[in-house]
Amino acid sequence: MFRDFEERDIDFIYRCKNDEKLNSMIVGEWHPCTYEEAVNWVNGCIGEHETYKFWAVCTNNEEQRIVGWVSLSNIDCQNQSVCHHGIVIGDNTYKDGTAMFEAMLFSMDYAFNTLQSHRLYGSCLSEHKTSPHMLNALGFVLEGRRRDAVSKNSRYYDLLEYAILESEYQERKSNGGYDLNTLIVNFIGSIKRQNNQKMF
Amino acid sequence: MELRKFIKDFADQFDDTDASVIQADTVFHDLDEWGSLVGMSLIAMAKTQYGKTITGKEIRECITVKDLFDLVSSK
Numbered sequence: 001m002f003r004d005f006e007e008r009d010i011d012f013i014y015r016c017k018n019d020e021k022l023n024s025m026i027v028g029e030w031h032p033c034t035y036e037e038a039v040n041w042v043n044g045c046i047g048e049h050e051t052y053k054f055w056a057v058c059t060n061n062e063e064q065r066i067v068g069w070v071s072l073s074n075i076d077c078q079n080q081s082v083c084h085h086g087i088v089i090g091d092n093t094y095k096d097g098t099a100m101f102e103a104m105l106f107s108m109d110y111a112f113n114t115l116q117s118h119r120l121y122g123s124c125l126s127e128h129k130t131s132p133h134m135l136n137a138l139g140f141v142l143e144g145r146r147r148d149a150v151s152k153n154s155r156y157y158d159l160l161e162y163a164i165l166e167s168e169y170q171e172r173k174s175n176g177g178y179d180l181n182t183l184i185v186n187f188i189g190s191i192k193r194q195n196n197q198k199m200f
Numbered sequence: 201m202e203l204r205k206f207i208k209d210f211a212d213q214f215d216d217t218d219a220s221v222i223q224a225d226t227v228f229h230d231l232d233e234w235g236s237l238v239g240m241s242l243i244a245m246a247k248t249q250y251g252k253t254i255t256g257k258e259i260r261e262c263i264t265v266k267d268l269f270d271l272v273s274s275k
Contacts, residue, residue: 021232089236092229096239098256130236181253188244191237 001064002055002106005045009056009066014038016068016090025128026086027150027159051075053110057089057103067091070103072111082111084122100130101183104138112166121163125150133194135162137186139172201250206269209249213241224266246272 016022017033024030033041045054052075057068073085087103089095111120124131126145136142140162148156176182203224210228211219217233228234239259246252252275262268 092234093260094256095229095235096256096259097236097243098239098259100236134236180255181247184240184243184247187240 001058001060002070002103003058003064004047005042005054005056005069007042007046010035010038010042012066012090013042013069016088017041019090022088022090024153025125025131026088027123027125029152045069045071052085055103055106057087057094057099067094067099068103070107072107072115075115075117080116080118082115082117082120084108084111084120097130097184097187098180100134101138101180104134105178108138108164108169112169116166118166119163120169121161123159123161126158126160132160132162133187133190136190137183138164139168139177140164141168201269201273203266203269206272207265209245210242210265210268213238213245222265224264224269226265227263228265228268229263242268246275250275 014033014035017038020030052071052073054069054071056066057070058064058066068087068089068091070087071085072082074081074083076082084104084107087100087107089099089103108120111117120140121143122135122140123146124135126132132142141164142160143163144161146159146161149159150157172178177186207222207224208219211217211222214222214231214233217231221231222228239256242259243254243256246254250272252272254271254275258271259268262271
């Protein structure tokens, strides 16, 4: 389930922000984080903000312990667009894929049904093992590839740009495209298509 | 359903992890490569190779590979 950030999340965020492996394929720059920076980061997530929104992904019980986070940014009322800023599942027990999809579906629902956005967009490194396939499975359309756009891990990565429109989201939703089993089939299908392309 | 075959099928879901590392008593959440990609592949494997539907919640309740085998067997 999802809730606003709370001060009790700081230790988890501090651990995640200092996990080099967890951050190795994020688009943004990464550097080890001080505890004070983690405090400031969590405080920046708490509450309502005009242009961004962060949620803690947490356990579905009374404790509501944080296991990750999901966020939207660049909320643009003029163009009715919003950026899927990121999703992190930092608790190994919850890295089974389903928590990731649940978080994505939650943020998509918020973008299109609460913010009433027309367009939701996002980007990921082309070599990220999961993100391109997750976005494909969710019906995002690949709009472009920015070559060598991101420098990290002592090399350059291509950046893939994706987006989905509100009409595409609603149509897919009404056709059962966001049923978890369908998402898994589409996710695996996307991986197989990529592997086949590599073979030929 | 045979445990040895299940362990091999499970190990096949990993790209970079030596199959010999994966045994019945392996705590799979602790494997370096464990993540969303392998988790989703596991759910797909259970469906396509064993005809069983397992959920993320059920996987979270498992600790070892043997627990996963028991989960799929019980379906």
